[in-house]
Amino acid sequence: MKRRIYAVGSALLALLVAAVVSLVVAAPPAQAAAGFTVSGGRLLDANGNQFIMRGVSHAHTWYTSQTGSFANIKSLGANTVRVVLSSGGRWTQNSASDVANVVSLCKANRLICVLEVHDTTGYGEEGAAITLDQAVNYWISIQSALTGQENYVIVNIGNEPFGNNESVSATWPTATRNAITRLRNAGFDHTIMVDAPNWGQDWRFVMRDNAQSVFNADPDRNTVFSVHMYGVFDTAAEITDYLGRFRSANLPIVVGEFGHNHSDGNPDEDTIMSYAQQNGIGYIGWSWSGNGGGVEYLDMVTNFNVSQLTSWGQRIFNGANGIRQTAREATVYGGGNPTTPPTTRPPTGTPTTRPPTTAPTTTPPAGTRGCTATYAITGQWQGGFQGDVRVTAGSAAISGWTVTWTFGNGQQVNQSWNVNLTSSGSSVTARNVAYNGSLGAGASTAFGFIGTWNGTNSTPTLSCTAT
Template sequence: MKTRISVAVTALLALVLSILAFIQPAHAAAGFTVSGGQLLDANGNPFVMRGVSHAHTWYPSQTGSFASIKSLGANTVRVVLSTGARWTQNSASDVANVISICKQNRLICVLEAHDTTGYGEESAAITLDQAVSYWISVQSALAGQERYVILNIGNEPFGNNASVSATWPTATRNAITRLRDAGFDHTIMVDAPHWGQDWQFIMRDNAQSVFNSDPDRNTVFSVHMYGVFDTAAEIIDYLGRFRSANLPIVVGEFGHNHSDGNPDEDTIMSYTQANGIGYIGWSWSGNGGGVEYLDMVTNFDAGSLTSWGQRIFNGANGIQQTAREASVYSGNPTTPPTTRPPTTPPTTRPPTTPPTTPPSTPPPGTRSCTATYAITGQWQGGFQGDVRVTAGGAAIGGWTVTWTFGNGQTVSQSWNATITSSGSNVTARNVSWNGSLGAGASTNFGFLGSWNGNNGVPVLRCAAS
């Protein structure tokens, strides 16, 4: 009888333990996880990537770029690495150093193997399986870094060759399986085929089966948005299908222009912000081959932002406005940090809501514009202003906003406009990407300023061209 009871108790205990093991989230304490289509950091807080790519493998001496990227507000850097198949291999010691620099600068490190780019169409490209072999070869640098590192198996792993790109689901599932079998507990990021743009929807339509193939259910999908995504409808439809399916998606690369068309970066940034989707812009500096316009800064100098850099860092729904540092760096396991302002002063709201200048109503069909002014943050001696420019009843090709400060205020820094001052008179002109507005369309620019005693709201004048 005792023997039978003992056997029964043992069996019951084994059953309970197996149930507990089943319901416990896989690797919950290791690092990033995915839950309900959302990426969570190691503290269990939602994490939305706001970052840029940096071509470390081609510019290995530019390690100061990590601090510069952080200084402009990013919470993520996507690091270009090479397996050695096409460019000089990044060794395990170099990968360890990159991770260390990311951690020093409180950045989440997305590591990607670039040699897979355009496989099936680009003759020098390697397979995802070969990329996995590289990750296994540098595994010593990655072990224990799951809280800070996301593993992007291979950049744009298939070109436009239809018969080859059709193998994306199988190749991706096999790559995930090999990584898990090798002991990788990191969140895995997988890029779409068709140079990352998935224009035949192979990743979109097979995402669920790929996600299910991961025993950890810890895979994130990455689409690259360039000329294929040149309308708001295309962007919203593509990303919205992943959201509806509760599958994690990020825009792993995008730009403001491209040789294959003009992506709608405004919708990319506004839709991802509204829906808690991460984005990573391409790229910090050092572009060549005719896409130099995708440099965010000139010659790796954070003080020399290009128009694209101004847009992604300082524009509406940009990094400065929307990035939140991963809570694994804040030491707070429950409450994510608040949005970092464009500069270090605190941005407490003024005691009362500042007035805005009422826009006039222009006659329909004329080339005109209106502008409204608001104080969006104020602290002792400083403030942040926002101006909204709206086209009248006809499309405009450019705009100029002028005003006169009445209380000695000055402008010290601006974004999304070129601002000049002469005494108390201020002139703001559109930059290259936000001058053309359709009838009734709007754009915003912002600035930081100083004040002393009184911070009154000036009257704005807007002239269209």
């Protein structure tokens, strides 16, 4: 009896050992549990489809009241917004609740949210700048606002985290690896974006030459590299060589900032945008509005007014290889799968992307309270279409708006965003939501919807009433 019991026990033990071994062999490599991932040097959204960033930066931390900018940026075709935040090291800290609201605005406008801490800018050369380690402290302090948002949020640890001080910027690889490790150990499963040193321009190639080791140090292998292209990148050869090396190494790279001009030289924005489009590389332009300190020409719109595009705004949104032409919405929002098709020198001056010394203040002029609304079909396919409506205040500020129209050909609205929308037969009523009802004189906001059509999809006549 004893021997038989032993034999049965041995058999059970053997089965258990085999099962454990099979589990160990079958275990997949570590990776993020949800959200964006990196594969073969490409960024994939939560549905496993390639996502190519086409967006702009928005200086939220200096203009926290400009929440309508998210809808305005979306209305011009962007699929991404890079949001400037402060840890409190140099500017007023953005709280967890404020960041949660920013994320909700991104989601409401079907934008992917790249969140960055700006206080790190120029560390080692800029005396007030904080370290990447201090930036990680901030991320951990607001983690509650980000957990569960991995499908929609990318964490850009710190903006331009080292200046041109050679001995300090040489520590970028170690500091970046340590920052990534701390975030992963704290439970962050998001895709992490890391900026280059040398004010983001990496003209000493510290990021380029150490990118593989930094990527390998991420246990999730879910890190994206970001280079900022200003005066250092003023020739096609410099741009294609730098970005091409990352593509050849199958390492994910985005142009996390660039402009059409800068105090340190004239970047070749045409090559940046064309090469990015040809090679499936994301780009994020600097910046929506509110620049100061001598780089006001980098504003894409004047005074946050989406109806007043600057020449830079016209170029990046509406020009060749621009955002409107090339952006594809992340498929987590139900859109289609996006498809794509020599030695640099030190800058002659220090590139800066800094807030204005004083925040602009405006007083709406006296006038008649009213509003207008325009209707546009931004996408159409068999049986379905996407519509966008822009609401613009008249010559006086308004606190709310209602837009109505009647479809003439049996169209129906299935879903909407940025609006409280109801339908009764062919009649549609659209009312503002809490964050986009208040508009200054001449200011505008936008909402969108997905609808169905059959046979004819004519444009209805809109009526707008302000309160």
